[in-house]
Amino acid sequence: MANSISLSTDMRTLYLIDSSGFSTAFPLRGNGIYLTSIVNDVVAVAASAPLNNGADDFSIIGNASWDISFHHPTTKALMIGADDLDLGVQMKSYDLNDGKVINFRLNDAQTKILIRTN
Numbered sequence: 001m002a003n004s005i006s007l008s009t010d011m012r013t014l015y016l017i018d019s020s021g022f023s024t025a026f027p028l029r030g031n032g033i034y035l036t037s038i039v040n041d042v043v044a045v046a047a048s049a050p051l052n053n054g055a056d057d058f059s060i061i062g063n064a065s066w067d068i069s070f071h072h073p074t075t076k077a078l079m080i081g082a083d084d085l086d087l088g089v090q091m092k093s094y095d096l097n098d099g100k101v102i103n104f105r106l107n108d109a110q111t112k113i114l115i116r117t118n
Contacts, residue, residue, distance in 0.1 A: 003042050005035070005077070007067050011060040011113060014068065014104060016044040028113065032105020035077055037096035042070035042077070051103035051116040056092060058113040059083045066113065077102060079115065
């Protein structure tokens with residue numbers, strides 16, 4: 001079984017679950033985390049500095065509900081959920097193939113998840 005990822009219910013922590021079922025918690029405060037794919041498996045590490053390319057923001061206030069998943073065949077991270085504006089379920093994918101990295105973190109007010117790329 002390969003690694004998987006998921007957000008906590010309050011959307012402030014990402015969990016990396018390894019092939020044995022052990023989970024590691026990564027808080028999204030500060031610089032957040034880097035997500036990438038190594039040998040077609042998702043990997044998460046604490047971010048040393050924020051990335052600035054891209055502009056995807058996901059509100060986590062009100063009735064918002066988001067989760068992130070990793071699709072192994074395509075090596076893409078998928079952000080799936082809905083915000084409190086009743087736009088229905090939304091999905092955004094991020095390619096993690098060939099050394100691509102996304103920075104996954106909270107904004108300073110801790111009201112949005114920010115996703116930036118390298």
